[in-house]
Amino acid sequence: MGRRYDPERRQRIIDAAIRVVARDGVAGLSHRRVAAEADVPLGSTSYHFASRDDLLVAALGQVSDEWLATVERWVEAVDPDLPLGEEVARFVTDSLSGDRTRARLEYELYLAALHHPGLRPIAAGCLDALTELLRRRTGDAARARALTVLLDGLMLQLLLTDRPVVPAEVRALVDGLAAPV
Amino acid sequence: MGRRYDPERRQRIIDAAIRVVARDGVAGLSHRRVAAEADVPLGSTSYHFASRDDLLVAALGQVSDEWLATVERWVEAVDPDLPLGEEVARFVTDSLSGDRTRARLEYELYLAALHHPGLRPIAAGCLDALTELLRRRTGDAARARALTVLLDGLMLQLLLTDRPVVPAEVRALVDGLAAPV
Amino acid sequence: MGRRYDPERRQRIIDAAIRVVARDGVAGLSHRRVAAEADVPLGSTSYHFASRDDLLVAALGQVSDEWLATVERWVEAVDPDLPLGEEVARFVTDSLSGDRTRARLEYELYLAALHHPGLRPIAAGCLDALTELLRRRTGDAARARALTVLLDGLMLQLLLTDRPVVPAEVRALVDGLAAPV
Amino acid sequence: MGRRYDPERRQRIIDAAIRVVARDGVAGLSHRRVAAEADVPLGSTSYHFASRDDLLVAALGQVSDEWLATVERWVEAVDPDLPLGEEVARFVTDSLSGDRTRARLEYELYLAALHHPGLRPIAAGCLDALTELLRRRTGDAARARALTVLLDGLMLQLLLTDRPVVPAEVRALVDGLAAPV
DNA sequence: GATGAATGAGAATTCATTCAT
DNA sequence: TATGAATGAATTCTCATTCAT
Structure with a gap:
């Protein structure tokens, strides 16, 4: 009975952690809030993520992945016949119109990475992947x-000016920028 | 007893708060740490800054002012005969060579505005002032x-990639970018 | 210039203290809140009432006086030709219809007196005065x-059941009760 | 380390809370004092009773139950051949002779409901139960x-007059009162 | 006389983490 | 394996009171 490893539970916890960061910021991430949000026992978050930092890394890693996936979908859909400026404008507009939560999350990651060596590689990797996508x-x-x-x-x-x-x-x-150098 | 009547107390607390953020990040800012860093009683920080947010606002305000002053000094010193790109490169190099603590601090507080509505106006004001300086x-x-x-x-x-x-x-x-639009 | 004694300020503080107790309960009475409510400097409440207890005694003393005045007005107005029960019912109804704040305040006094020897005489005196009024x-x-x-x-x-x-x-x-003994 | 796994911990905390209220009044109830009185770590009281109000509710609930049990014992023991007044007088005398702490406690918590909506239902329930007992x-x-x-x-x-x-x-x-209406 | 600055204690909570089960 | 109880540190904040001016 019961797998010795329950990836669903783990994933549910990560998803809940992302929602907590979106709601309360990186500073507001705690085992307790995540447990409540994921509707799992408190001990369960400690069990799957030994420390708060592990939780943070897992959550922001996934945020980064999801962001890159969004960007990739956009890159794939770009019409090569249209001016790039127009396509970028569409992307930015889509990302920031309506609920800005998703975009804010990405920059939340950056903020955390500034003071959190464990997150630095994730942020840097995200930047590089983004560049590679755009190079296409x-x-x-x-x-x-x-x-x-x-x-x-x-x-x-x-995001900062709410404009x-x-x-x-x-x-x-x-x-x-696109003007010939 | 102790050193009552200390007219520079408030300023000393702000300076200490900035040092704490530089050392521990925005998340690490607390009345306690600031009090210890400023070598004042714990109650003193609460007295001058009723809430942690007030402390954050004061710190970001001062960092922002100092940053703008740095930029202004640079803008005043720019040689109009040199290409702007060269001058900007010099500024960025100067800001990020050696100890990046100062620059990291600026962006740390700046990004904190993402989750602290009270900081938004300061961040936005800093941006606008910066733009106005560059317009010169x-x-x-x-x-x-x-x-x-x-x-x-x-x-x-x-800052994120440490490059x-x-x-x-x-x-x-x-x-x-400077190419005529 | 300026009287060496400013009874108005003192009275304004007492009135404010009563409003604070009405709003926050006896436990919520503090120099700070009273000063804010009375719109006087913090030092002013300490100056006129050396301790929080002095403030409490003054405030609840006045509550008691006002309550007795209310009762007295009713007693004076009682129609001796009507059954006492009817008149009492009218008094209770008047006291508890609409805003029960005033009545609750009186019992707030009793609660405080249970554990506050300084208030005991006030509460007891209020009870005795009430009895004397009714004896009329x-x-x-x-x-x-x-x-x-x-x-x-x-x-x-x-009051306790909100009925x-x-x-x-x-x-x-x-x-x-009025039946002959 | 220390005494983990203490199944009666929760009850010991309630008992301690009641002693604290008896000693210091409702206003004097604090996590700290209860923890000290129960000889448990401070975090333990917060763990079992998330808020001070929860503690108050538990304490009033138990005091109320104990009070009702006392009343019930008396009701059961009432001699139906004696006048009710005499029996009531005996009950009041017993309750208030010697140490009045217990009775004061009952009314202390009871009156606290004036400013603690969470206590109202308990106070009202106690009243109703008391009425039902007397109806017997x-x-x-x-x-x-x-x-x-x-x-x-x-x-x-x-209690207020200490008479x-x-x-x-x-x-x-x-x-x-007992005279037929 | 009047007041704002200052302080040290204490308030309620929240927390990451450990550990017995 | 999984979890709830437990703990001690740390959090923000409020406070009565003192005291220099």
């Missing part, structure tokens, strides 16, 4: 890198 | 805005 | 005493 | 209700 479209590594810089700066500023996305501005920004 | 050099508001986006994205990524600044890349990035 | 109507000290017992028990139970006053029941209660 | 003797619900009113008023006043019980007065009071 730009064809040019330098331009892809520039684009991730722009994307990160832009989304961060929009709405203005697609025309995003387009101008990207097109300015 | 670019002469063009849109370009100045683009430049802040680039700067934020760039510094955040360099060294490569001046040539920064130059290329800025010059690409 | 009953003419008979024993009946007056019985009536205060009944009144206290009744009002306490109504509405049923005048007929009050009348029956008092009339039952 | 009076046979008449209205008379039983009247008797609880009288008992509450009487005991409260005796001794005068059995004859109690008898007169009850007999006056």
Whole structure:
């Protein structure tokens, strides 16, 4: 009876942890809140994740993966005949219109990584993967890198100021950057 | 008993709070640690800053001011005859060479605004002031805005990846952006 | 200039203290809250009332006085031709219909007095004064005493159960008591 | 280390809480004092009773049960051939002779319900149970209700004034009430 | 006289973690 | 394997009171 390893329980805990971080921030992540959110006994979170840090790493790793998947879906769907600026503007608009929780989560990861060596590789890996995805479209590594810089700066500023996305501005920004060097 | 009447007490507490955030991160900011760092009784920090958030606001405000002062000194010293990319590369290099603590601190507090609505106005104000400073050099508001986006994205990524600044890349990035739209 | 004694300030503080007790209970009475409620500096409450207890005694003393004044107004207005039960029912109904704050305050005083020797005389004095007032109507000290017992028990139970006053029941209660001994 | 696994821990904490209220009043009830009184670590009281209110509810519940048990023993022992007034006088005398701590405690917690909505149901339940017990003797619900009113008023006043019980007065009071309506 | 700064104690909670079962 | 009880440290915050001005 009962597998000696129950991956579903583990996954449920990770999902709950992400919801807790989304709601309360990285600082608000605790075994207790996650246990309550996942509706599992308190001991269960300690059992699957020996320390709070393990939980954090697992949760933010998954946030990073999901974010990259979102980006990848977008990259795959980009119309090569349209100007890149327009496509980027659409992506940013989609990501920040309506519920910004998902995007905020990604930057929550960055914040945590600034002071948490265990998270640094995840954040850095996410950045690199993002660049590689963009290179598929730009064809040019330098331009892809520039684009991730722009994307990160832009989304961060929009999240921090709570300002709405203005697609025309995003387009101008990207097109300015895309100009031949 | 003890040192009553200490007119600089408040300022000393803010300075200590900044040191604590630099050392332990935003999550590590607590009345206790600040009190210990400032060498004042615990009650004293509560007296001057009723809540942890007040402390955070004061710290971010001062860090932001100092950061803007640094930027302003740079802007004033920019040689208008040199390409802007070169000057920006110098600024980024200076900010991130040697001890990155200061820069990390700036972005740490900055990102904290993601989950602290009380910090949002300060972060937004800092951004706007930064843009205005840059406009003095670019002469063009849109370009100045683009430049802040680039700067934020760039510094955040360099801090997250722990990679060294490569001046040539920064130059290329800025010059690409600076191309007439 | 300025009187060396400012009775208005003192009175304003007492009034504020009563509002604080009404809102937060005896346990919620503090120099700080009273100062805020009275809109006077914190030091001012300490100055006029050296200790929290002094403040409590002053506040509950006034509550007692006001309560007795209310009772006296009723006693004076009692129609000697009507059955006493009816008049008592009217008093209880008036006291507990609408805002029960005032009545609750009186019993808050009793609660505090149970554990606060300094308040005991006030509570006891209030009880005796009440009995004396009622004696004016009953003419008979024993009946007056019985009536205060009944009144206290009744009002306490109504306050504790949050039940509405049923005048007929009050009348029956008092009339039952009023039967010749 | 220490004494883990202590199945009676919870009960010991409740007992300690009751002693603390008896000693320091409802206002003096705190996790710390209870922990000290029960000789358990501070965290233990929080573990078993998440909030101070939970502690209060548990304490009032138990005091109320014990009080009702006392009353029931008396009711069962009442001699139906004696006048009720005499029996009531005996009960009041027994309850208030010697150490009044127990009775004071009962009314202390009882009155606390004035400002603690969570305690109201317990206080009301206690009242109703008391009435039901008395109905066994009076046979008449209205008379039983009247008797609880009288008992509450009487005991409260005796506790507040620190006056001794005068059995004859109690008898007169009850007999006056007991007169057919 | 009047007051704001200061302080040390103590409040309720929350927590990560350990451990007996 | 899994879990709930237990614990001691740390959290924020409030407070009565003192005292220099």
